[in-house]
Each structure stands twice: as C-alpha cells, then as structure tokens.
Amino acid sequence: MRGAILRAAAGVFRERGFAETGMREIAAAADLSAANLYYYFKNKADILYFCQDHSVGRMLETTTALARRRLTPAVRLRRVIAAHLVCMLDELDGAAAHTEIDALPPPLRKRIVAKRDRYERAVRRIVADGMRSGAFRKGDPTLTTRAILGALNWTTRWYRPGGRLAPRAVADAFADYLVRGLHP
Amino acid sequence: MRGAILRAAAGVFRERGFAETGMREIAAAADLSAANLYYYFKNKADILYFCQDHSVGRMLETTTALARRRLTPAVRLRRVIAAHLVCMLDELDGAAAHTEIDALPPPLRKRIVAKRDRYERAVRRIVADGMRSGAFRKGDPTLTTRAILGALNWTTRWYRPGGRLAPRAVADAFADYLVRGLHP
DNA sequence: GACAGATTCGAACCATGGTTCGAAAGTCGA
DNA sequence: TCGACTTTCGAACCATGGTTCGAATCTGTC
Secondary structure (H helix, E strand, O other): OHHHHHHHHHHHHHHHOOOOOOHHHHHHHHOOOHHHHHHHOOOHHHHHHHHHHHHHHHHHHHHHHHHHOOOOHHHHHHHHHHHHHHHHHOOOHHHHHHHOHHHOOHHHHHHHHHHHHHHHHHHHHHHHHHHHHOOOOOOOHHHHHHHHHHHHHHHHHHOOOOOOOOHHHHHHHHHHHHHHOOOO | OHHHHHHHHHHHHHHHOOOOOOHHHHHHHHOOOHHHHHHHOOOHHHHHHHHHHHHHHHHHHHHHHHHHOOOOHHHHHHHHHHHHHHHHHOOOHHHHHHHOHHHOOHHHHHHHHHHHHHHHHHHHHHHHHHHHHOOOOOOOHHHHHHHHHHHHHHHHHHOOOOOOOOHHHHHHHHHHHHHHOOOO
16 A cells, blocks of 8 residues: 555656645545545655655665676666666656655655665766776766766656657667766 | 846755745845845746746857857867856856756746757757767767756756865866767 | 444645735935 | 835735544454
8 A cells, every 4th residue: 555655656746746746636646535645654755755765775776786796897887777767767756766855854865865875876886996997988986977877867857658768768878878988 | 136136046946946945035045025026026936937047048049159160069069068067057047947847837837948948959959960970979869968968957966066076177077978978 | 243443534724935915115306 | 305116025815735633434353
C-alpha cells in the first residue's frame, strides 16, 4: 500500500512539481482519500522523502554493484549513465529524487543530501580513476561529474514518456556523447 | 525601481526557489513593503515572468550576435556555453529563467517557453551545422543540445557564489568537456 | 453475532501567504 | 502654501491547501 502511494505520488510530482501538487491530487492518483494518506505517512514531505530515498538508493546500488566487477572506466561510466537515465525516465520516482531536494525540511533533507552525495562521490570516483589511469583525459573530476549528472538530471524537464524516444535511446546517445568528452 | 525589484527577487528565487519564497521575502530583499510590490507588478507570477524574460532575452542576443560573425562551430559553441554560464552564475536573474518555467500561469508560460525554444533552436543550429560540415561528429543534434543545456542549467543547483570556483573557471571547464564530446 | 483492531473518509480546522484597501507620506510645479 | 499626482505601507482579507478529528466501514477471530 505504501508502495502504491509512493508510485502514484512520484508520478504527480514528476508532472506538476512538489510544491504545485496537493495532497488531494496525490490521493486521487492513489485512489483513496486525502485524509487516508496520513494513515500511511506522517505528512507531505514524508512522502517525498521516501520517493527520493528509494530512488537514490537504487542508483547507489548500481554503482556498488559496478564497483565489484572488473570493468574499464569508460564502460563503468556508460553503465552508470544508462542506469541513472532508466531510473529517471522509466520509473516514476526517479524524477523527484534529484529535482526537489530543497522542498524537504532540514532533518530529512540532510539525510537525502548525504545519501545523494555518496552517489555523486561514487560517480566521481569512476571519473577520477579514469583520469588517473590515463583512460580519460585529465581534468577537474568534480566539475566533469557535475556536468554529467546535470545533463542526466535535466532530462526530466523535457522528456515525456510515450514520446518519439525510448529511455534506452536517450541513454545510449547520452552515454556516447558524455563519455566521448573524456576520451584522451 | 522595477529593475531593482527584479534583481532582488531573482536573488531570492535562486536561493529558495519560486514556490518557497513569499512576497514578504521579496519585499524585504528589495527593501520595501510587500504591498508596495503591487504598485510595480501585477502579482507574483509577473515578477518571475520579467526575470525570465530578461534573462532569456540576453541569452538570445548572444546567439544572434554570434551568428553574424564568421566563426568555427567549436568556437561558436564555446562562446555560447560561456555566455550562458555567466548569465546563470554571475547575474542573479539568470537562475530562475530556466528552472521555474512550470510555475507560471499558462498565458505567461506560453510566451516564455516560446522564447526559450527560440534560444534552444539557435544552439541546436550551431550543433547541427557543425555535424553537417564535419566539424563535429555526427549524432542526434536535439539530444546533444539538450545534454549540453542540461549540464549548464543544472549548475544553479550546486554553484554557490563566493565558493572556490569563479564562474569563468566553471565556464572554461564545461566548454572544454562539452565541446570535446563533439570532436570527430 | 460480537468484539478488537485495522483501514477509510467527510468535514472541519487553521496556518500560510498572495492580495486588496484605504489612508498616510513624499514629490513637484505654480 | 496649495493642490494633484506619485509612491509607500500597515492592516486586514481571503483562497489555498496541509492537517486533524471523530466516526463509519472493513477484516478477521472466537
């Protein structure tokens, strides 16, 4: 039940944005009453929090799984980009994860930001390792990582499900372009 | 006076986001009363509209100025990226321009989206021309352009004025990386 | 059928914040 | 100084929307 609510909420968040969507909308999307939402969640921010936590958690999992395998930095980065985009575009909750951090009250925000920073560090490690080993051209790993993540996170602004492009097509094109920029 | 209000409002919008900032905050930042804002602007959305219009207009100007000069696609793109970033990070109103489009009511939003689309088309033309002439590696110009603009627009999420990096440093690093990805 | 607990909801509450109103204060030429 | 106009603001208004409350309904067990 909580899962169903989260999925429904994530969908509305993606279309309308967090601040613009009301509890009554979330309730309608989840097919129950607004008051009933409070039986499962403490408040509106709590719903957003679990959306983001689930999504960032999933992204973090892919990086740790990738870290265990013996892969070239370029391939690793490609996989991360693809996974990130599928999570943002295919599943619903991915969208709100990175776009609405400021909406949370300090205690919750702190936790999400920390988790998201862990993810960003994991991605940066791939970039930095590649630069160190010569697989990637040298540069500022932090700025490069942020450029990459920015391109990825921004997709939710223009991507519309059911459009001319499948998430995988976007993922491939982005991976091509963004990894090529690191070619030595 | 309107200009001063717009600058102050843009600053608050950048830090707090549009939905989270109240009229009373804008008023405090502009050093006048909340009620007095309505002497200069019709309502809150109107303030955001003029912020965005000014900023997108400035970005559009740089592309048209660049189009008149005889430059290689790579240089053109570098200049656009640099100008875009300076506009986003150095000046205040640039931030809200691309991040808060959904907040406007339909009639205003329609106009801003149209103007921003003109800008996106101008950037895409540079990319597409380069791909056609062989200056850039072939690919999907639309997706590539969106990846670039996404990386640029996302900077407002993490960039903090007065931090370790000057806007120009970010602009250079981003231009290096994003243009290199198009190298044939 | 009856009881306890879980689940659901309509209706009302209430804080927030955008907005309006009427009047006060400033500006300026005559 | 006078009047007309511009600019300013405190206070109140009011719609929106998150939240709470108490009761009704459902679920399963004895």
